[in-house]
Amino acid sequence: DTAVSQTPKYLVTQMGNDKSIKCEQNLGHDTMYWYKQDSKKFLKIMFSYNNKELIINETVPNRFSPKSPDKAHLNLHINSLELGDSAVYFCASSLKSGTPYEQYFGPGTRLTVT
């Protein structure tokens, strides 16, 4: 009965490869997010989708492309992986965007680029 799930949990890959991370929420929420937490533990939003529509797109290289096939899923595809992409990527969801809606985070995907 996991609320927000992500796969894979760990991902080790070489520079230049393309990889995808999948996220699913079974909470019936309208809004989903991708965050990146770097080695200094700084958690920064990358994208936000509301009912499959992109509403927040931070300054992220266009090698990162989110896709939301339906409001329960938000996937993240990364092209031409670089060393600096190594981080923990968290998916989150909330009932709607904004307050007072709590964001629920998935367990994270630890990406290591070698």
Add this chain to the structure above:
Amino acid sequence: RKEVEQDPGPFNVPEGATVAFNCTYSNSASQSFFWYRQDCRKEPKLLMSVYSSGNEDGRFTAQLNRASQYISLLIRDSKLSDSATYLCVVEKSSGDKLTFGTGTRLAVRP
């Protein structure tokens, strides 16, 4: 200046101690404030929202000072299970992104 600043710690305190964390934010137009908790190698979870009048949830008290643009979290009677990183979070306006501080690490020792 960072949008949200916190002392990274760590704060090492004995069980039963009272500990306080402060957080400052740069955007005076910010409207909503939260404390999230993140355990080691886990995802962040909402601890509590911070209201203008201050609010309490058991051993945890959150305060907001808009004039000075800082938020505080007070933990009374610390438990070993309180050991975690506490993230200060600010939202400029409803529907806007959440901006996270880098967190303050708390270690409670027996």
